[in-house]
Amino acid sequence: MKKALNLGIIFVMLVVLATACGSNNNINVTETTGEKNTPAATPDAPAAEPQKVELKVFMSYPQYKDVFEAYFEQFKAKQLAENNMDVTINVEMPNSDQAKQILDTRLATNDAPDLFTIHANDLPKYYNAGYLSDLSDQAAINSLFEPVKNTVTYDGKVVLLPFESSTWGYLYNKKIFADNGLTPPNTLDEMNVVVEKLKAANIAPFQLAFQESWVPQLMTAQALGSIVSSKNPDWITKMTAGEASYNDVAAIFDIIDLINANGTAKPFEVGNEAGAADFANGKSAMWVQGPWNADAILKVNPNFEIGVAALPVSNDPKDTMINLSTSTSLALSPTSKNKEVALDLLNYILDEQDSSALFEELKFNPISTVHNFEVKPWVKESSAYVADGQAYQDLSLPNGVTDEQAKLLQGYYAKSVTKEQFIETMDKAWAAAVKATAGN
Amino acid sequence: MRLTKNVKQVIILLAFVFPAILFYFVFVLAPTFGGVWYSLTNWNGLNPTYNLVGFSNYIEALTDDPYFLDSIWFTLKYVIFMVVLANFIAILLAVLIETQKRGKVWFRTIFFMPNMISLIIGGFMWMFIFTKVLPYIAENTIFHFLDQSWIGDTRFSFYTILILSLWSGVGYLMVIYIAALQGVPQQMKEAAAIDGANGIQTFLNVTLPMIYPALTIGLFVTLNNSFKVFEAVYALTGGGPGRATQVIALNIYEEAFMMSSRYGYASAKAMILFMIVFIVTLIQLWIMKRREVEA
Numbered sequence: 001m002k003k004a005l006n007l008g009i010i011f012v013m014l015v016v017l018a019t020a021c022g023s024n025n026n027i028n029v030t031e032t033t034g035e036k037n038t039p040a041a042t043p044d045a046p047a048a049e050p051q052k053v054e055l056k057v058f059m060s061y062p063q064y065k066d067v068f069e070a071y072f073e074q075f076k077a078k079q080l081a082e083n084n085m086d087v088t089i090n091v092e093m094p095n096s097d098q099a100k101q102i103l104d105t106r107l108a109t110n111d112a113p114d115l116f117t118i119h120a121n122d123l124p125k126y127y128n129a130g131y132l133s134d135l136s137d138q139a140a141i142n143s144l145f146e147p148v149k150n151t152v153t154y155d156g157k158v159v160l161l162p163f164e165s166s167t168w169g170y171l172y173n174k175k176i177f178a179d180n181g182l183t184p185p186n187t188l189d190e191m192n193v194v195v196e197k198l199k200a201a202n203i204a205p206f207q208l209a210f211q212e213s214w215v216p217q218l219m220t221a222q223a224l225g226s227i228v229s230s231k232n233p234d235w236i237t238k239m240t241a242g243e244a245s246y247n248d249v250a251a252i253f254d255i256i257d258l259i260n261a262n263g264t265a266k267p268f269e270v271g272n273e274a275g276a277a278d279f280a281n282g283k284s285a286m287w288v289q290g291p292w293n294a295d296a297i298l299k300v301n302p303n304f305e306i307g308v309a310a311l312p313v314s315n316d317p318k319d320t321m322i323n324l325s326t327s328t329s330l331a332l333s334p335t336s337k338n339k340e341v342a343l344d345l346l347n348y349i350l351d352e353q354d355s356s357a358l359f360e361e362l363k364f365n366p367i368s369t370v371h372n373f374e375v376k377p378w379v380k381e382s383s384a385y386v387a388d389g390q391a392y393q394d395l396s397l398p399n400g401v402t403d404e405q406a407k408l409l410q411g412y413y414a415k416s417v418t419k420e421q422f423i424e425t426m427d428k429a430w431a432a433a434v435k436a437t438a439g440n
Numbered sequence: 441m442r443l444t445k446n447v448k449q450v451i452i453l454l455a456f457v458f459p460a461i462l463f464y465f466v467f468v469l470a471p472t473f474g475g476v477w478y479s480l481t482n483w484n485g486l487n488p489t490y491n492l493v494g495f496s497n498y499i500e501a502l503t504d505d506p507y508f509l510d511s512i513w514f515t516l517k518y519v520i521f522m523v524v525l526a527n528f529i530a531i532l533l534a535v536l537i538e539t540q541k542r543g544k545v546w547f548r549t550i551f552f553m554p555n556m557i558s559l560i561i562g563g564f565m566w567m568f569i570f571t572k573v574l575p576y577i578a579e580n581t582i583f584h585f586l587d588q589s590w591i592g593d594t595r596f597s598f599y600t601i602l603i604l605s606l607w608s609g610v611g612y613l614m615v616i617y618i619a620a621l622q623g624v625p626q627q628m629k630e631a632a633a634i635d636g637a638n639g640i641q642t643f644l645n646v647t648l649p650m651i652y653p654a655l656t657i658g659l660f661v662t663l664n665n666s667f668k669v670f671e672a673v674y675a676l677t678g679g680g681p682g683r684a685t686q687v688i689a690l691n692i693y694e695e696a697f698m699m700s701s702r703y704g705y706a707s708a709k710a711m712i713l714f715m716i717v718f719i720v721t722l723i724q725l726w727i728m729k730r731r732e733v734e735a
Contacts, residue, residue: 010455017459101697104486125701129487211591213680268592268681269571400700411682414594436484436700 050086053341058092058106058116060099060328065091067361075348079341087341107131112333114342117163120326121396123154124437132159133334138343140350143368147386151326151393160329161346165367167308167382167391168290169222169322171297174305176203176285184309186317188254195262198285206259207284208267209275210413213406218288219259220405221394223252225323226313229392236395239430246423253419255313259288260413267413272296280304291378292327294363308382310390322385325394398433401426478707485696485703497708507683508709511691512716518687519666521602522609527658529606530613535643537614538621548618552611559608563675566604567591570676594684597677601685605672609665613658620654621647656728663724667717688713 059068072089079085092113094102099117106112107129118126126132135141136158141149144162152160172184180201185191198205210216227249228235238244264270264284273296279287280300287293288311297304312320330349336342349355352370359366360373365383375383385391397405408425411417417425479497483490501508537547554562570590578587590596624647632642648655670689673679679686679694686694692713696706 006452010452013456013459017462108486108488125484125486131486210681211678213678266571266589266592268589398700399698403694403699407680407682410680411684414592414681414684416594416682416684433700436702 050080050084052086052088053338054088054090055115055338055342055345056090056092056113058103058113060094060096060117062093062095064362065093067358071358074354075345078348079344085341110335112335114333114336114338115330115345116333117328117330120152120160120162120329122399123152123160125399126331127154127159128437131333133332134159135161135332135346138347140347143350143370145367147324147393148326148367151324152329160331161349162326162329162367163364164328165326165365166290166292167322167324167365167379167386169308169310169382170286170288171279171293172286172307172309173279173282174307176282177307184307185312186320187312187315188258189315191258191312195258199262204264204284205286206263207275207279207287208263209270209272210267210410211269211271213410215272215275215289216409216413217402217406218290219256220252220409222288222311222323223255223313224249225392225395226311226319226321227251228395229321230319240434242431246426250419250423251314255311276300294376294378306378308378310385320390322382322391323394324386324391398430398437400433400436401430404429475707475710478704479711481704483704484701486701490704493704497705498712500705501709501712507686508691510683511686511688514685515667515669515687518602518669519663522605522666523659523662525602526606526609526613526662527655530610530658531617533610533614534617534621537618548615551614554608555611557608559671560675562608563604563672566600567676570600591677592681594681597685601672601676604676605669609662613661616654616658617651620651624650652732656725656732659724659728660721663721664717667713667720
């Protein structure tokens with residue numbers, strides 16, 4: 001009796017273990033935060049049986065899940081009507097802080113999604129690992145604006161379809177500027193004047209939100225971008241070859257020191273969301289951030305008037321340029337089993353009839369000739385700089401360099417890192433990053 | 441085949457332990473062996489190909505990585521504070537609770553509850569307290585000294601992390617010490633009282649030696665966990681500002697998943713952390729076990 005009872009318990013436990021392991025596998029594959037299976041549309045006409053195709057799409061846009069699902073429904077209807085293909089699209093949309101991990105794991109274990117989004121700055125890393133396919137001859141690519149296409153070209157090939165492209169410098173509170181009779185400055189001296197006037201009116205000139213290290217890093221992105229593009233165009237190639245130093249661009253500290261000295265208090269306790277809330281509530285007049293924060297700001301204060309202007313970095317007005325960058329972009333996996341259909345979906349993102357509605361709803365900038373929708377006022381403002389030729393393409397720095405800059409800027413504000421230490425450490429970090437990418 | 445009674449018992453024991461051992465092997469041992477393997481390579485976490493580089497990762501970590509060495513010193517400082525303070529407070533609480541006539545269970549529960557809250561959640565709670573509550577109190581009462589940059593100022597962020605870890609960890613140790621205190625025979629304490637010893641003398645000379653095994657465990661657990669501290673720091677300061685509060689685990693995490701994604705190098709650093717913890721706890725256990733026998 002006892003023997004039977006013991007054996008019975010062991011058996012039950014093993015069965016539970018086996019089912020738990022089994023369902024664990026299922027959970028891992030299908031359930032990352034926010035994933036949903038869109039059911040295939042059942043054809044009602046008993047005509048030729050539609051070919052069933054399954055696509056796996058990985059996007060780090062959980063906030064736009066509904067928009068994309070609706071768009072994919074349109075795509076499926078189109079595919080069914082035109083090519084008699086029944087497409088099931090498995091969309092996976094994890095949170096942005098987990099997305100990179102999950103994607104990297106998928107790619108490294110040969111479980112690549114057919115289409116996936118990455119940040120355009122990571123292009124070299126993924127290209128060198130062989131995870132991107134050449135998209136140069138796709139219809140969607142050929143409809144892109146030239147400057148935008150350049151941001152996703154590497155090694156002579158276009159390997160990504162841009163999604164989110166921004167023109168940015170710094171955000172400013174149009175109402176505060178109007179109330180105090182200010183216009184966006186074009187040189188450092190003019191910026192000093194603006195700062196003094198704001199201080200006299202008891203308004204903090206700059207919003208400082210340094211808790212998340214990527215926010216102070218935007219300052220170097222802007223300052224380096226302007227100075228390198230105007231005065232030292234081949235600085236990056238020279239740095240990679242080990243022939244230049246951050247000392248050559250030490251002028252970036254002029255604007256950085258100005259911002260650090262005239263900002264809101266206790267920046268290390270303010271994250272991006274809190275910073276957006278403070279900025280929207282008029283606690284400060286300017287914020288070195290991009291229009292991707294527009295949603296966060298408008299959520300707090302729907303009547304806020306966002307202005308975008310180019311950040312002056314010197315006393316030469318020609319150095320004051322707007323930054324043109326592409327962030328999230330779509331890639332096609334070379335190991336995809338359904339390349340045709342995946343490419344169709346890729347091209348559909350920039351479809352002549354439907355793409356404008358999609359981009360307008362997502363509040364993304366227009367990136368292609370097929371886009372003909374009304375843009376937000378701040379996009380118009382920053383695009384004016386581009387039209388004037390006062391724009392540069394966002395610098396492509398090695399990943400380790402950007403992260404190191406972020407940390408050092410935090411330390412620089414906290415006065416635990418001096419200018420000389422910053423320059424020295426960044427030079428070393430660049431060399432290490434070059435070695436790390438070259439090593440593979 | 442007739443199994444002997446002993447063998448049957450062993451098989452039954454193994455069978456019951458089997459699921460736990462399976463999970464332990466799959467989720468702890470196998471990744472550890474994987475980590476040892478990757479620490480000898482220069483994999484960047486993404487590329488399908490990588491090269492074996494032998495021990496160069498280890499040498500680089502110990503000689504050419506000032507951030508790693510800084511993080512070791514910072515963690516060491518944290519460990520010393522944590523070990524001393526956590527055990528001291530835990531013993532204090534245990535003694536206080538044991539001397540209560542009523543409400544023992546109530547106090548025990550209250551002090552143990554923080555241990556049940558995940559450190560990340562606790563971190564967010566304390567973040568709110570440090571960044572919003574304390575400044576508010578400072579503005580509206582006489583306690584103006586509370587208005588500091590608790591998270592951003594490097595002088596204070598060490599103590600905020602310590603406060604969070606103590607708040608969370610003391611309950612666990614306290615329960616261990618309570619159990620040990622309950623095993624001290626009452627006659628010995630009465631005998632000491634008859635001999636004219638006051639409370640503190642009784643505690644130091646009678647009770648403390650008798651709870652020595654619990655002290656060994658308490659020190660071991662605190663040492664072990666303090667070296668590997670991650671969630672408390674990640675939730676409160678993220679290692680910032682800059683790298684002012686970066687502990688070893690955070691340094692390894694950033695090396696592997698941010699910066700240049702040097703997964704192989706980070707695995708080597710993780711192995712070094714393992715060796716540090718291993719050696720330190722071995723020494724600690726050896727010393728205290730010897731004294732235990734004598735006590």
